[in-house]
Amino acid sequence: MKNGKLSVALAGMRFGGAFVPIYMKHPDVCDLTIVDTDKQKLNETGDMFEVARRAGSLDEVIADPSIDAVHLVTPIPLHAEQSVRVLQAGKHCACTVPAATSLEDLFALVKAAKESGKNYMMMETNVYTRQFIHFNNMHLRGEFGKIQLLRGSHYQDMENWPVYWNGLPPMFYATHAISPLLAITGTRAEKVHCFGSGTMREELHKQYNNPYPAETAIFRLHNHPAALEVTRTLFETARAYTEGFSIYGEKCTMEWNFDSEPRLHKLGSANPASRGRPTVIEGISVPDYADLLPKEIGRFTEPGIYDDTNPQLSFKTGGGHHGSHPHMVHEFVRSIIEHRQPWINAVRAADWTAAGICAHMSAMRDGDGVTVPEFE
Numbered sequence: 001m002k003n004g005k006l007s008v009a010l011a012g013m014r015f016g017g018a019f020v021p022i023y024m025k026h027p028d029v030c031d032l033t034i035v036d037t038d039k040q041k042l043n044e045t046g047d048m049f050e051v052a053r054r055a056g057s058l059d060e061v062i063a064d065p066s067i068d069a070v071h072l073v074t075p076i077p078l079h080a081e082q083s084v085r086v087l088q089a090g091k092h093c094a095c096t097v098p099a100a101t102s103l104e105d106l107f108a109l110v111k112a113a114k115e116s117g118k119n120y121m122m123m124e125t126n127v128y129t130r131q132f133i134h135f136n137n138m139h140l141r142g143e144f145g146k147i148q149l150l151r152g153s154h155y156q157d158m159e160n161w162p163v164y165w166n167g168l169p170p171m172f173y174a175t176h177a178i179s180p181l182l183a184i185t186g187t188r189a190e191k192v193h194c195f196g197s198g199t200m201r202e203e204l205h206k207q208y209n210n211p212y213p214a215e216t217a218i219f220r221l222h223n224h225p226a227a228l229e230v231t232r233t234l235f236e237t238a239r240a241y242t243e244g245f246s247i248y249g250e251k252c253t254m255e256w257n258f259d260s261e262p263r264l265h266k267l268g269s270a271n272p273a274s275r276g277r278p279t280v281i282e283g284i285s286v287p288d289y290a291d292l293l294p295k296e297i298g299r300f301t302e303p304g305i306y307d308d309t310n311p312q313l314s315f316k317t318g319g320g321h322h323g324s325h326p327h328m329v330h331e332f333v334r335s336i337i338e339h340r341q342p343w344i345n346a347v348r349a350a351d352w353t354a355a356g357i358c359a360h361m362s363a364m365r366d367g368d369g370v371t372v373p374e375f376e
């Protein structure tokens with residue numbers, strides 16, 4: 001730390017590039033080092049944002065004692081191993097989703113975070129969207145009443161993406177659909193039944209020994225009466241990309257698919273005698289919540305030009321998954337400065353990721369119940 005500010009390294013300049021301007025402008029960050037094994041991508045991004053500190057490997061960053069924290073936005077198979085190495089090197093670590101693709105790696109991650117005493121945060125975008133912030137506030141004010149059922153979905157065709165995606169079990173990347181609902185209910189998944197669905201060409205079975213292009217699961221929650229239903233599609237299924245989550249409550253229901261405005265279903269009257277009569281359905285316009293952020297990074301909740309002085313340096317991130325990017329960065333940075341755990345610490349990250357891993361285990365056993373382990 002220099003003068004109470006952090007030196008941060010950001011690894012993986014494809015999706016990770018969206019976070020460069022946010023770290024550069026964050027008031028608690030003194031400098032940023034960008035990292036990529038692809039020299040061309042590294043220099044393209046470095047030149048675009050005028051980042052002086054560049055590294056061609058994670059090892060360089062790990063060996064540099066001036067760096068306090070590393071944010072990984074690298075390919076999925078590297079997440080767990082790289083996170084553990086960063087923590088064991090005595091640095092704070094943020095990592096994009098999923099935290100890992102096996103239960104063993106999740107236990108190793110939780111152990112490394114605990115033993116290092118450093119912060120680990122899984123950077124789950126869908127619990128920092130303006131929609132999540134809004135519906136979580138509604139829940140805290142009791143506006144849904146009892147939560148009776150939860151439903152999450154994530155449809156995305158990952159054909160022709162980097163090779164590590166080929167044949168990935170759909171539930172290995174289910175955190176966008178699962179996390180908001182475990183977060184709202186403040187609990188973890190305890191047990192899951194899941195069925196694989198559909199068929200896909202043999203070539204896609206090989207990498208992960210997974211025959212399913214789609215999986216659909218039902219989770220029993222720990223100490224909460226609602227069930228959570230989640231569906232994921234990844235291959236050979238023609239469905240435009242959307243993530244969504246819905247909360248079915250006693251007094252109000254919210255349904256949201258990423259590409260449309262959320263809708264609320266409300267009772268037509270507060271009088272219990274009128275229950276069962278037509279429900280009122282209304283669209284809802286959610287506020288931006290940029291006011292929760294320091295002014296230097298509040299503008300990153302919206303797409304646009306981020307450097308007025310030099311339009312050449314402008315970068316459009318599409319608003320960063322419904323405004324989530326600056327909120328995630330802010331939580332990671334402030335948790336370190338304030339010497340506290342981030343909200344999505346290693347245990348919570350393991351809970352949310354393990355739910356999907358166990359769902360796939362159930363699908364491979366034709367829907368047998370699988371108990372999700374505890375990480376606390």
Ligand SMILES: NC(=O)c1ccc[n+]([C@@H]2O[C@H](COP(=O)([O-])OP(=O)(O)OC[C@H]3O[C@@H](n4cnc5c(N)ncnc54)[C@H](O)[C@@H]3O)[C@@H](O)[C@H]2O)c1
Nearest residue numbers: 011012013014015036037038073074075076096097125162
């Ligand atoms: N909403 C979300 O949270 C969200 C959205 C998109 C992607 N992701 C996650 O972000 C990750 C990256 O996605 P992407 O689409 O940019 O992937 P990608 O594979 O296209 O890009 C990964 C980048 O990391 C670099 N890289 C590879 N190995 C490296 C290493 N050892 N050290 C440093 N750099 C290395 C590559 O050269 C490349 O530039 C994925 O794991 C994905 O799961 C999350």
